[in-house]
Amino acid sequence: MIRVQREPFDIGRELAALTAGNCQIGGVASFVGLVRDMASARAGNMPSGNARIGALTLEHYPGMTEAKLAEIEAEARQRWPLEASLIIHRYGRMELGEGIVLVATASRHREAAFASCQFLMDWLKTKAPFWKLEETEEGAAWVAARDSDEAAAARWHPPTK
Amino acid sequence: MKLLYFAWLRTRIGIAEERVDLPSGVGTVGQLLDWLRTRGPGFATALADLSVVRVAVNQDYVDIDHPVTAGDEIALFPPVTGG
Numbered sequence: 001m002i003r004v005q006r007e008p009f010d011i012g013r014e015l016a017a018l019t020a021g022n023c024q025i026g027g028v029a030s031f032v033g034l035v036r037d038m039a040s041a042r043a044g045n046m047p048s049g050n051a052r053i054g055a056l057t058l059e060h061y062p063g064m065t066e067a068k069l070a071e072i073e074a075e076a077r078q079r080w081p082l083e084a085s086l087i088i089h090r091y092g093r094m095e096l097g098e099g100i101v102l103v104a105t106a107s108r109h110r111e112a113a114f115a116s117c118q119f120l121m122d123w124l125k126t127k128a129p130f131w132k133l134e135e136t137e138e139g140a141a142w143v144a145a146r147d148s149d150e151a152a153a154a155r156w157h158p159p160t161k
Numbered sequence: 162m163k164l165l166y167f168a169w170l171r172t173r174i175g176i177a178e179e180r181v182d183l184p185s186g187v188g189t190v191g192q193l194l195d196w197l198r199t200r201g202p203g204f205a206t207a208l209a210d211l212s213v214v215r216v217a218v219n220q221d222y223v224d225i226d227h228p229v230t231a232g233d234e235i236a237l238f239p240p241v242t243g244g
Contacts, residue, residue: 033244059168064220101244130243131168142169145240
């Protein structure tokens, strides 16, 4: 299941709902991406008097974003024997520490859950149309894509289609 | 056709979405980008470096040689940074 939403998500509730009623599930792997303080990291970890600096606004492409997430999820379901899977990605403005994305995979055994969870994040980061706008002391700045994310996505080989 | 711009492409060009008639002589994504660059300094700056521009036609990633037609939804945006 995929969801693109403005509202925060409740991790406990989402994971409980994912596994409810399926006693074939032996394990759940999950990843939560959070808004971290990149502004002060760049400034050499100097304490910032203004905790709001570093908040993010996530822009997305309604329609294509959902389509790409569904494609990525379908690819994971084809590659691993999953009992259930979930991708929730938020858009809009988020403060430091808030959850941006929740990915969870459930399977009979842990290997499929761990691997597919990492796969979903790696592909999501390079294929799902979202863009981060970061609030810094110099004003708003678009976050640049990282080559290391491309390399992480490439580990999983191309789509089967 | 419907043209969509996201993230810094949107802010540099100054619009999020527009409808344009397929210009004569434009049959591919590359030709569309060439035509867009002639429409003003915002377009020319935003589309100067294609290594940081991604193109989707009808919500699927495409290359520069991909055909474009009058009914297409074409989106231009930077490499994605979600997650």
